[in-house]
Amino acid sequence: MVSKPHGGKLVRRIAAPKTRERILSEQKEYPKAEIDHGRAIDLENIAHGVYSPLKGFLTSDDFQSVLDHMRLSDDTPWTIPIVLDVEKPEFEEGDAILLYYDDLPIARMHVEEIYTYDKKEFAQKIFKTTDPNHPGVAKVYAMSEYLVGGEIELLNELPNPFAKYTLRPVETRVLFKERGWKTIVAFQTRNVPHMGHEYVQKAALTFVDGLFINPVLGKKKRGDYKDEVIIKAYEVLFKHYYPKDAATLATVRYEMRYAGPREAIHHAIMRKNFGATHFIVGRDHAGVGDYYGPYEAWDLFDEFPDLGITPMFIREAFYCRKCCGMVNAKICPHSEEFHVRISGTKLRKMIMSGEKPPEYMMRPEVYEVIRSFKNPFVE
Incomplete structure (x- = not known):
């Protein structure tokens, strides 16, 4: 039997056509955050259920639980933090924001939490090293100061040559x-x-x-x-x-x-x-x-x-x-x-x-x- 999705249900976080049209027509009214290519790919994987049961980027409880226990806060096995880092945010908890990659609005995000984190703790617990020569550790050290957690709705996908x-x-x-x-x-x-x-x-x-x-x-x-x-x-x-x-x-x-x-x-x-x-x-x-x-x-x-x-x-x-x-x-x-x-x-x-x-x-x-x-x- 084909396996059940992780967490029991396949996640789908894609904006309905009319909702997408409305959001894009009002995009100038939303606070915005620029994301890199890796986070844009994470968004697609959340939206299409590759990362089920995640519905968005991790909040602090889930983030810390993944670091400490390799499980989400509800005890579902999960070992890699799927997080969104930003510079000092120009939005607040409770806001809906748009995430942009290369001037393309990729997703709307409902900001549940904005929090800080310890980069060395992140590196040591996930990669078992704080050596900046490790490519994953180097990536963590280059991240911005704040993490933003909350559910997303996909608006656009990146160009896909494959x-x-x-x-x-x-x-x-x-x-x-x-x-x-x-x-x-x-x-x-x-x-x-x-x-x-x-x-x-x-x-x-x-x-x-x-x-x-x-x-x-x-x-x-x-x-x-x-x-x-x-x-x-x-x-x-x-x-x-x-x-x-x-x-x-x-x-x-x-x-x-x-x-x-x-x-x-x-x-x-x-x-x-x-x-x-x-x-x-x-x-x-x-x-x-x-x-x-x-x-x-x-x-x-x-x-x-x-x-x-x-x-x-x-x-x-x-x-x-x-x-x-x-x-x-x-x-x-x-x-x-x-x-x-x-x-x-x-x-x-x-x-x-x-x-x-x-x-x-x-x-x-x-x-x-x-x-x-x-x-x-x-x-």
Whole structure:
């Protein structure tokens, strides 16, 4: 059975056409706040239920509860603060304001609370470090002094160059039902696929009805693959190597926090809202640098027996020269001398130098897609 939305009900916070028209006609009468691209994406995810049960940005009780207990104040599991920061606000609690991105009114917000917070506490509790070299910590330190909590109504969406592959939770739930899938495993990725990814995905698919590959599109760190490269690579992989009736591909716009274990839980909740019943938790899931242990995220799932989506812990795959195939440590009896690790960093270096990866590392069709781009990496 397709999973129930997190919190029990799929949130939809989109202004009705007549309401939208009226708000936009009166927009000069509203106080306004400018937001960045990441918060605009958060707004879309709130409005379309990707962040169910959130109906808006967190108020202080929920914010503190997430920091301290990894749960909302009503005890619903929630690990990443979805917050809106502003400079000294020119509006008050109780006001309705408009949120703008790049001169586009994105949403109306009903201001429930304006509050301050401790940035070091935020960083330490969410990222387990206060090191400003951590990209998530740096982002927190760059935030404004005040947070604003309250419910939102979406008025406009950002331009979407990948609309063809964008499905909202209400749509994926219909798709899964139409395909007769009762169990669905979701795979989150921000990379082009290599053979290790394919091994993990297909190993998981063995136990369920359908595979939902859900690449993250949006702002990434330097050296990550560009969005269009990821999409094209998966297109060619699906065309040649995936069963059409057992796998589907849809994207989600989301700004990575690189919060390791906490973000792994958040990613699972997002896929639960899309309708997935299972979620593949990777090695060093949502990690960066050496801030988290390789399987630390696996342990954190033990603290959430009420999460409502089943984590699938599939160990890192590698090529074994003795087995003549992709394996993992649980199923391969051979010593390290026969193992070839598939490192994303190593693959990037090979691609940058024009070297074609061996076929046990990456499908040749995927390599050709990457090579077709003048610069496939974020600069």
